[in-house]
Structures are given as structure tokens and as C-alpha cells.
Amino acid sequence: MSRDGEVEEGGIKPLPPEIRSDMARGRRLAWWTIGLMTTVIVVMGFAAGSSQAMRTAWIEDLLSLIPAIVFLVAAHFEPKAPTRLFPFGYHRANSLSFLIAAVALGAVGASLLIESVMTLIKQEHATVGPMTLFGHDIWAGWMMVAALVYSIVPPVILGRLKLPVATRLQDKVLHTDAMMQKADWMTGLAGIAGVIGLGLGFWWADAAAAAIISLSILNDGIKALRSATAELVDGAPRALDKDAEAEDAASLRHELEARYPGAEVRLRETGRFIHAEVAGAERPDRVVDLKALWPGPPERAWRLAQLSFVARDERGPGAPGDFGS
Structure with a gap:
């Protein structure tokens, strides 16, 4: 969607x-x-x-x-x-x-x-x-x-x-x-x-x-x-001007790691959008507000397009548990 x-x-x-x-x-x-x-x-x-x-x-x-x-x-x-x-x-x-x-x-x-x-x-x-x-x-x-x-x-x-x-x-x-x-x-x-x-x-x-x-x-x-x-090849989101992790992606990773301690956070980029996956955390009971998760300026919150929760051993792109609006 x-x-x-x-x-x-x-x-x-x-x-x-x-x-x-x-x-x-x-x-x-x-x-x-x-x-x-x-x-x-x-x-x-x-x-x-x-x-x-x-x-x-x-x-x-x-x-x-x-x-x-x-x-x-x-x-x-x-x-x-x-x-x-x-x-x-x-x-x-x-x-x-x-x-x-x-x-x-x-x-x-x-x-x-x-x-x-x-x-x-x-x-x-x-x-x-x-x-x-x-x-x-x-x-x-x-x-x-x-x-x-x-x-x-x-x-x-x-x-x-x-x-x-x-x-x-x-x-x-x-x-x-x-x-x-x-x-x-x-x-x-x-x-x-x-x-x-x-x-x-x-x-x-x-x-x-x-x-x-x-x-x-x-x-x-x-x-x-x-x-x-x-x-x-689904690498971590890169900065525009160099082959290094984008600053907003790094901030998002730290935010998710703090929110879900002990879980493994994986980020990938699809075009201009970031897809986040949290492995090993308890699945929330309700839809997560993606904008509330974004650690950067609100006008850039559109970058986070999807948040998925999967079991730690589920690494495929079709793993269940997609959340977000």
C-alpha cells in the first residue's frame, strides 16, 4: 500500500x-x-x-x-x-x-x-x-x-x-x-x-x-x-554524496534499537524510501505510527515507508508481520 x-x-x-x-x-x-x-x-x-x-x-x-x-x-x-x-x-x-x-x-x-x-x-x-x-x-x-x-x-x-x-x-x-x-x-x-x-x-x-x-x-x-x-542488494541506506550510511538511517537504527532492546534492526533502501525490519522483538498489538518513530525532521518522515517485525531466524523478503500506515 x-x-x-x-x-x-x-x-x-x-x-x-x-x-x-x-x-x-x-x-x-x-x-x-x-x-x-x-x-x-x-x-x-x-x-x-x-x-x-x-x-x-x-x-x-x-x-x-x-x-x-x-x-x-x-x-x-x-x-x-x-x-x-x-x-x-x-x-x-x-x-x-x-x-x-x-x-x-x-x-x-x-x-x-x-x-x-x-x-x-x-x-x-x-x-x-x-x-x-x-x-x-x-x-x-x-x-x-x-x-x-x-x-x-x-x-x-x-x-x-x-x-x-x-x-x-x-x-x-x-x-x-x-x-x-x-x-x-x-x-x-x-x-x-x-x-x-x-x-x-x-x-x-x-x-x-x-x-x-x-x-x-x-x-x-x-x-x-x-x-x-x-x-x-539491500544494503543499508547510503548517503547521497558518499558510500557511507545515511545520517537519517543511522539515527533511525539507533531509535529502533533503543525502542526494542535486544532485537536486531535491519534497514534497506528502496529508491528514496527506507524499509525497516526488527527481528526478535515482540509483535505489537496495533499498527505502529511510522511518523512517531522517525527521529529526524518531521518533513522527512516520509522516508520511513515500512516497519516489519519478524522472528530472528526469518530473513527472507517475504517474512510476515508488516506494520505501518
Whole structure:
């Protein structure tokens, strides 16, 4: 059943009222990302030339569309009511989208890093020649720098707008998207340094800048992949920005351990929601108020979606004794 338990025409409303406006804002930001970053991709594609830093930055801009797209797909499925084939609903659509975004991020970062390192090993010398613009010959690097400057602006704005929404929603896909925007503008700065370095005669500057960009992408991908994998194998709820237990989950665990001394408390995350299981405690006679159990701010109480009581040796996901509203 849904977290708020309300029923409307068309079925159960699976999303808590507290986060519906933020979900709508997250969807708008994802569409803005697709629109604005598409213009960046077109501009960067025309200006790329033979610069490896430019090609790497262009690929990262293209890659930055993936988190926004999978967020929209997950946001489409997540509110759907449970069905016979999906009796627990579609909350894990967000988890699956997070895994897709993490794999894409890590794989592309690794491939770009290998390409950059091989260029440095082979000492391949990239060149940026002149081009004709409005009847005048200019250094093509200036066009590349102009394109890179433009590529910095949308990610700076979008990233700053997404972070607070991702935090309120506890949405790892949207948070990864915001981190991708940060990587985008950092890529733009590194790309500018690489292109100017080529113009000054430093043949290695372009490939070195591409390698730095690739390391940043790979690092973000590895962190996201560890967190996504933990979530899909029912690990403890992770923080948005690191592979460590979320602070609100740790507080909830301590609250339940204090309330049910001697029992074993297990927490797992399904999308943005926490499911708690207490093993070895006496089963209450009446439904437990989940909001009263939440140790954090009341506006975040929607995070606790379910509380189950099971015998200590019952560890399967279908163990009886689900409580909560």
C-alpha cells in the first residue's frame, strides 16, 4: 500500500504529498538539462576540431544527458500503483536508473582515460590551425575556447538548482546529475587550459587536460556504482554524496534499537524510501505510527515507508508481520 494510504480515481497515490512538488521541479530541471545541454553538444561538436580535450569534453557533455533521461524514466514509473506482476510497486525504478547512470559514468570515464594516456605515451602531437571567419583568418583555438566558455554556463546554473532538490527528495539519480553538471563545467575549464596550451606549443597540454577530465569522470562513476550496487542488494541506506550510511538511517537504527532492546534492526533502501525490519522483538498489538518513530525532521518522515517485525531466524523478503500506515 502507499505511504500515505490515500486512494484516488486511477489507483493508489504512491508518492508522499511532501515531495510531489519537488518531484515536479526535478522533472522540469531534467527537461531543461536535456534542452540546454543539447545546444552545448551541438556547439562543441562544431568547434571540436582535432583537440582531444575538446573531444573528451564533447563526449562528457553527451554523457551528461544520461542521468537526466533515466531520472525522467524513473519518475514516470515510480508513481504507478502496484500491479499483480509488480505487487510492491515501482519504487526501485529509481534504484535501477541510478545503476544505469553510474555504469555509464564509470565506463566512459575509463575509456577516455585510456585514450588520453595512450596519446601521452605515443607522444601524438595535436595541432590547431587557422580558420576563415567572415573573410578573416583566425586561430581555430579561439572558436574552441568560445565554445568551451559557453559549455560552462548551463552546467553551473543547472547543478546549483538540482542539488537542493536532490537532497530534499533523497534522489541519487538527480544528485548524480548535479555532480555531472559540476564535472561538465570543470571539464570546460580544463579544456580551455588544454587548447591554450596547444596554442603556446605544449603538445602534451591537450592530452593531459583530457586525462584530468577523465579521472574526474571515473572517480564519480566508481563512487556512484558502489552506492547503486549496495542499494540493489539491500544494503543499508547510503548517503547521497558518499558510500557511507545515511545520517537519517543511522539515527533511525539507533531509535529502533533503543525502542526494542535486544532485537536486531535491519534497514534497506528502496529508491528514496527506507524499509525497516526488527527481528526478535515482540509483535505489537496495533499498527505502529511510522511518523512517531522517525527521529529526524518531521518533513522527512516520509522516508520511513515500512516497519516489519519478524522472528530472528526469518530473513527472507517475504517474512510476515508488516506494520505501518
